Amino acid sequence: MSFYTSLNGLKNAQTELGVIAHNIANVDTNGFKKGRTDFADVVAGSAQSDPRKIQGIGATLEAISQNFALGPIEQTGGALDLALTGDGFFTMRSAEGGKTLYTRNGGFGIDEASYINDGLNNRLQVFPTDADGTITSTTPVDAQIPATNADGAEFAGVTVGSDGAVTATYADGTFEVVGTVALASFISPTGLKQVGSSNWEATGISGAAKYGAPGAGQYGSLLSGALERSNVDIAEELVGLITAQRNFQANAKAIDTATQISQTVINLRT
Incomplete structure (x- = not known):
């Protein structure tokens, strides 16, 4: 399950990178309003599940919202x-x-x-x-x-x-x-x-x-x-770009770790 959880994280980070790239590309577009990615956590449980033991299974894209603040x-x-x-x-x-x-x-x-x-x-x-x-x-x-x-x-x-x-x-x-x-x-x-x-x-x-x-x-x-002018703040977008890149790398590392654990288990059985 950790593979799919981290894979969702990779997809979300990629979506965020795409939104930030779109904002940066339109920094000189008159009347443009910047976008923002909103994510939500995903949990799995049933009516019989102990609420203290319900495990999260990643995050999902909730919305790509627009910021209509006035531009310069x-x-x-x-x-x-x-x-x-x-x-x-x-x-x-x-x-x-x-x-x-x-x-x-x-x-x-x-x-x-x-x-x-x-x-x-x-x-x-x-x-x-x-x-x-x-x-x-x-x-x-x-x-x-x-x-x-x-x-x-x-x-x-x-x-x-x-x-x-x-x-x-x-x-x-x-x-x-x-x-x-x-x-x-x-x-x-x-x-x-x-x-x-x-x-x-x-x-x-x-x-x-x-x-x-x-x-x-x-x-x-x-x-x-x-x-x-566009209401995109280029400095803010660059900071967000670094954060999204780190999130992508962290999820990729989680997939790599899960792969190593799976390989260790397979080796134990052989």
Whole structure:
């Protein structure tokens, strides 16, 4: 039994090494949230077993949880580089499949169809507003900037306010509020499913998204001209890497010791 106990330990250490390696690889990925391995002990016993003599049979992986602590904020100066100071997520919609995604990576741009997107054909979602910037609906829609205004003047630039208002300016000096950035929050963000490119999907564990505007409640304030960097602490990860390596070596040594004991028993019988 000691072979399988130590083998489980080897697998767990290997999993931890993989999670740490993934964290280190994404130390420069905007909006990335580091992972952590959680293990649980395994015991074997029956109703007739003496609780003082129940033997443990190793450990098992309980979860690979995500840490959604705020990462460092880097000033970039880009009008469509957005960062959040709270627990909210930017809401994105895939232009191809219509899938709704959530992200903390606020590096946006404008595509050839005048939609604000993330460069992967996922469009930023905003709340529709009237001419005064008042939200008229709480159902998010694609953020699209008209190429010209009602008078035919060409688009000249865009700004995003701390309240999330996306304002387009035109060559004749006029401006138009396109919408207000729609933020999402979850009852259990650690239940979100990672889908890559710093994007997540809602699951039954995370609960459905609750939408709101920047500056309200837990959504946090919005900063234009800034990006949230990865929350990976490289020094902490390197220490964890050494610990995981030692755990792997210790379990490998336990297997080697069990092998020697088994060989000794076999030699006694022969």
